[in-house]
Amino acid sequence: MFDEIHYTTISVIISIYNRFFPEKCDDEQIREIIEYTETSTDNSDLKKQNIYSMISEMLYDENGQKTIYDMIDAVDLPECPPLNDIKELLSIIMVLDESVSINYGKNEFIQEDAHDHELLREITEVITHNNPTIVAEPKYKEIMKSCVREHFDALIEDEIVDEDDFEEKLERAIEEYYKQNPRECIRDSVVLATPSKELPSKLAKLRDDVQPEQRTTEWYERRHGLITASSAWKVLDSQANFNSFVHSKCVPYQPYAATNVDSPLHWGQRYEPVSVELYEHLYNTKLGEFGCITHPAHEFLGASPDGINIDSRSPLYGRMLEIKNIVNREITGIPKKEYWIQMQLQMEVCDLADCDFLECVFKEYPSYMEFYSDVGNTFNKTASGAFKGVLAMFYQGSSPVYEYCPLVTTTTTQYERWMEDIMERNSEKLFVKYIYWRLELMSCVYVPRNREWFLANVAQLRHAWETIQREKVSGFDHRKPIKKTICKKGGENQQQLTINITTNIDHLDEEPMKD
Template structure:
């Protein structure tokens, strides 16, 4: 496939290093040089186009540029070995720019300008102890009355979408019959990851007691999962305060056209006079992982599906790392601005209950708040301890909806869902992880084989005796 390029030949002269258009052979004029160069660029553009088309899931990779450029370099290196021009010396002039990636980089930038293949991260804010600049990440569009009215109507529509009451049997059944954004990334992973997703959705649903829907056997309050759940409300509080906005929870929403896909966004900005109005929010609270401002592939896929389900175009990916103080004294001695208090209560069940102190209180106001809420606790609640926290790292990046990625990958999601429906009937045992054989298992298997051989030999000898 070739492109009818209206290529600005002079643009190449702006590239770093020597000009790509100057030939060492004076027998060829600039027009000839231009034709040769355009031939090479068209070959590279064609390779990029085909590679992206054949690998649509690449759009979920943050380093898509590097992946494509490395792959194309190898292809170009092989193809150009067979290309013979009238003047081989002229070709060598361009070959060195291919080896140095300059020509491929230029072609890739040109491809992006025509097809917009770039990964959909737009802007980044990473705040830590060494970087405390406060600024709002904005998208370049006008908040006119027409946009506000349309967005408000769309948000009202999302609110009106039917969904069962949370934590009921119908709610669990509803979610069981969906590939949710949080786990659908497995559909694009290894065979083992796909098996995990299929098995998860093929497992029979456990019924809960309607009178005690929240009763669970145990909760590991030290697990990373619980840490994320504990600090998610605090992340929302910080986000709302930082950007002067309001975030609303919308529960689990089903896709309008693909009824096997659903999403539970952490929230949507609903404040009409905010530049973030209509933007989704996805939160991750890390324990030990280093926050670098780059979403993991599974998180990017999760956000793409959330935006697709809700039919919204932007999502803030918020990562926060909170650290807990060893003591109240350590908390008071630390002069950091972003810190606070969480009260931990129990009602006799394994599920902890947390109360979050409002942000921005001074020391006197904080102590008064703690005292009042411990003294006036509900009758069925018991105060367990006071948790003192500080914000270690804050990262917020804006991720844009990539419709092309979804259009190219919905087939895979549909294939996985059809397998799930089939194996709910036919069985999925063959996808379960195989138990790893231990030394003891091997010894037992050998012993059983010996017993079988002994029994077999005894039977043969007995038969021979009877025959005599």
């Protein structure tokens, strides 16, 4: 079958040929090949042979004598990549087309070693360009290796290309590509560049945007009228998730009836202030909240970053922070697809270049005695040296409210003063309990902005938004998640349970796929 890999190969060859031999290119011929490749509905071996034949005609001069290899060797191109790079690229198509005579020496690929990886990097760029959504995949590197390697399977099998040498060069090529179009993350918060002089004005502009306070009714209503960074992954995922997302945005916003304090979502929100304080303490910086921000050019996109570094003296000044407080997921140091997309959208909306991805695992002590017994050198450290602390839970109406003992509380005396202070300050609220916690695990990885990914996917995001606006008028019932009925046999009476395969409640996804 004539698959995407072949399309990619053809586009690379035409691009290279047109670049180095513009005087020998027949524009009409090239247009004909491109048009046939992109528009023909025939996906058979016949189509493949037709395209190969069309390209083969382009590989010979007007007398039908010289191959393009001869043309390359005869032209002085001092600023071009090594001739072997171009030859190898062309051989991908020629080795598959038996009608073209190949004059290609065994292992020539590895004889001119200096810049072979440039060839692989160019193919990597084209594959990514043709498949823009794969950059968000956590296993993007492995996917790219597999796609690029498919180009060379025939050459490796025929021992034209040395397999071990190829793998080494492929690794270098992909690493080079990542430098320009990053998906990989660095396993710690690092400083790669001095904060730009434009940051103060950017942050001031973000602050000047009048916004409702986070997690208020007004805040949720505003987010309901946007494609938010935390839910944008659904637009770029399966059709089922796309339908569910469109449906959730078409239905009117419904506020929470009550807060489930035992849910993973609430767990993440409960410990978010603790995570912020830990980050500020460990990296000697200060974070600011900026509410729900809309994109200046794409008004249907919005983001609510957990924080932005606002200390102008810090080398992290202007860097965003995304927090995930985990309940039952393993920390790998590689953001899930949903989270990576969320951070990319946040950086685009705020026009910032960097983000730290902070994951924390907190454990709670059953009682104060167990908390007190696990003591280190100071009140805020465990016997193993990990951070620990206390928070107080109150209720105001039907909503929980928390007070947090400062992380720098190092003595029991300071802790007792804090308790007295919060009880006095919250005298009109209903006190519920103290919660004693310790930090079990923490990971902070640096995630750079990938501008190319956004430019490749913003059209799909706009399409989703236009679909929502259109179907609010024309109807959206066909987007309703499929319901599955499960019958449980129980004698004469059967219990019937109906569940939604996908959820419609948009505001439950403020932390996508919350653990």
